[in-house]
Amino acid sequence: MTEATVDTITEATTEPSKEPTVNYGEITKNGLWTNNPALVQLLGLCPLLAVSGTVVNALGLGLATLVVLIGSNIAVSIIRNIVSDAVKLPAFVMIIASFTTCTELLMRAYTYELYQILGIFIPLIVTNCAILGRADAFACKNKIIPSAIDGFMMGLGFLVVLVTIGAIREVLGAGTLFADMQLLFGESARDWKLNILGENYPGFLIAILPPGAFLVAGFLIAIKNSIDSYIEKRRLAAQPKEIIKGAKRVRTTGVIN
């Protein structure tokens, strides 16, 4: 802690404008709720909509994105004072691409079947705007630890939404939950499959197809917004009302500005 404060001071003396104070609670809240990459920033929609057909696909891609996001945030934070603005973005993209390649190779080694199912969407993590967005908006202005935490929280926010959409689509579309989890957790996970809606569920195909992803994502965004507006209403109601003193006049003529 002391080291960190000393560090902040020295950094602050050299580059006063570049190092905002860090509040970990704020970072967590931003990543998971207020500035959630999937529900608020609407970034990374392509993988979000394309591979959220089942929980296992969603979890696989979500974890891969999480790893890439943490790695790229740390790496970008390390080099933040070295790269000039002119080559900033290409450098970030290179970093993200290398982490994506690492993740891809790892998935190929340990979860080969899932790697084949997710296919092109693993390399496409490079193009996930949430990652480049965090590198540019947060990691290149903050130190390593906060950047790593921010990457983790943003990745987690993305992962949670991805898995929620995956779960809803899997239940609606196939009537099951946690099917094929052995692709990610080994053979023992084969029995995790739950037949929520019974063996004879005919399957609501549109939930698995792309329109279903849009519908479910839309409903999640709507739910989040309605919770937010409810909280806001409560907050306003709890605030003491300001009483305006003096006579009030209703203006009936002229231009009202």
Added chain:
Amino acid sequence: MAFIRVTSPHAHIATTTGDVMRWVILATIPGLVALSHFFGWGTIINIVIASVTALACEALVLFLRGRPVLFYLKDCSALVTAILLGLALPPYAPWWIVFIGTASAIILAKQLYGGLGYNPFNPAMVGYVILLISFPVEMTRWAIPETLIADGESLPSLISALQAVFIGNTTGIDGFTGATPLDLFKSQQGLLVEQITSENSIFSLASFSGVGWEWVNISFLLGGLFLLYKRAFTWHAPVSMLAALAIMATLFYDGGSSDSGGSVLLHLFSGGTMLGAFFIITDPVSSATSNKGRMIYGASIGILIYIIRIWGNYPDAIAFAVLLMNFAAPFIDYYTLPRTYGHTKSERATRSRDQ
């Protein structure tokens, strides 16, 4: 003396939305009678389930949105959506099919966009497409027309129809399902038109299209003409759609060879052609607005229907064609602004400085 300034149209009595909707419901009666005559109770049961679902969903969402419930229910627009969907769905479809279709039509396609007047897509067609994509087996199981039922048997009774719909006990129904003319034509592509029409009783017993279907389509045509007489819509969209479909069918008839797309009459009087032409594409909300725009809109739908019917994966294509053109309707409107009275040129939506 004060003059009251009223803009045109100078009608004696205003035609309310509810009036138009009730005319539409009235105009579907001939089609409904024909469908029930040839296919039995199925369509009526569909319509009843769909109407109850539609009214309940509409009321629920209006209540949640804090809108006046009765005011909007009384304009009958939800009922029209339900009836059109009920007419389009296969008779004796399980109740949950009708329920899901109607609920998604009203909630997803209509109310989530802001209710009547704000929906960019035709709600009934959205419901139909959701069902067609999700439950292809149930959605392609049409009943066979009464004329083709074997001697000594008759259409399913009301009891066995209700059993099939609500319990899923299809023993009384299974013998009564079969392919529609368009299905048959599609599955037998590669044969000469003459062979197809002579070997299948659904064509050989018909006067000019498919047994039963020709009368269903004629009935919808009559209903449509009634609406035209009532001026519920203008002639532009239906006529251009039917004309475009007829022209496409003529161009690709190919003398009845094995590559033929089928005769003009087959395309005009089978499947949902007339229902689509007069009841679906004339929806004032989701179609183009100007007369010129409606001609383009209707003709494009006619062409799309033919393309999907012949070269696509589905035997009938009204719903897909209509949804695709619903997407394009604002774009068509953008380029077909009508000329304002007193101006020589119509104002361009794409206004540029040099004009």
